[in-house]
Amino acid sequence: MSRQMVRPGGRSARVQASVHAAVRELASEVGRDALTVPLVAQRAGVTPSTIYRRWGDLQELLSDVAVERLRPDTAPGDHGALASDLTAWAEQFLDEMASPGGRAYIRDALLGDPDGSNAGQCSAYAADQIDFILTRAAERGEKTPDVETVIDRVVAPTMYRILFRPDGLDAAYARRLVAEILGLTGP
């Protein structure tokens, strides 16, 4: 489980915010690979032992930060039809996740995550977005696949290729995945 359930508003929350901010700042200043716990601690105005005690090690801290950054900040756009909604979402998803930064976040999220809860959280984000799109389509009266199917047929192939075969990924691939799944469910 993530270390998110700290008392909100207290000193713990300030420390967490400060440490997270320090990670993000330093990652963009000196590069993700140059991060160390003492470095982050110094920037955050905190002692290293605080970080070690709260997060265990650098990987778990990075995993925490990564999950936070992988949380979608906007609801999927409304293009009037399931096909265009899902296509647009899949293209954006691929685009964000396949970028160097996105891939680093995914790896970090998977990495310092002994019990898999951070990874589960990432998956839940995607599932929520898809559910939102599908529910909206259903309210329009469109026939829709279910969330699990979209995850298996769109999200999973995308993530698999990002992680295991980073070459030759483009928006056309995402479009093709969506077209194939809708072709099955459609008319």
Place this chain on the structure above:
Amino acid sequence: MSRQMVRPGGRSARVQASVHAAVRELASEVGRDALTVPLVAQRAGVTPSTIYRRWGDLQELLSDVAVERLRPDTAPGDHGALASDLTAWAEQFLDEMASPGGRAYIRDALLGDPDGSNAGQCSAYAADQIDFILTRAAERGEKTPDVETVIDRVVAPTMYRILFRPDGLDAAYARRLVAEILGLTGP
């Protein structure tokens, strides 16, 4: 790139074998999380600096060992028909990969792998196995999907769920994925 291209038979090869063996032994004795470079070095009869110089850090070493262990050691079995060959392979794949040990290896392989070549290697192993099955089926005269399709529709969903949603995975899931893809390609 993996450190496999050492001169075979020389001292380098002995060191590599010894270090790999030490990692496997210690992983099962003290647990994967308790591994440290000095510990491995001691068991392997090697100085830590040797490991640091050859592998860089513990993660890259673990990644190396993981890829080696993820290499299939046997060709996919012949059950006389594409459907049964692919189903059996998918069930075994899921079974091996979803086990606690398998998941740890996958994560290690993804982890210490700055350029993605180890992960690519893992994917290539699966692709080879699938290609073998499909080619055999084609020689029997069966109509087959192509390798990329099987990866997208069987391997990717399996791996995605292993990494991101480890719950509720069983052989039936693998069978369903295979049934769905063959239903599409078949009569």
Place this chain on the structure above:
DNA sequence: CGCCAGACGCAATGATTTTGCTTTAAGGTG
């Protein structure tokens, strides 16, 4: 056989991680 290049061992150095103890601050209680 002797040379060369690469790989290893050794040891010193510097950085990180861990740990015991103390101090602080948040939240609850009388």
Place this chain on the structure above:
DNA sequence: CACCTTAAAGCAAAATCATTGCGTCTGGCG
């Protein structure tokens, strides 16, 4: 509102780990 309890943070010492320069050895090649 003052007090008490407890979780979390600070501090500092000790242990462990990572890095690096240099000398030695192994194995391959002319």
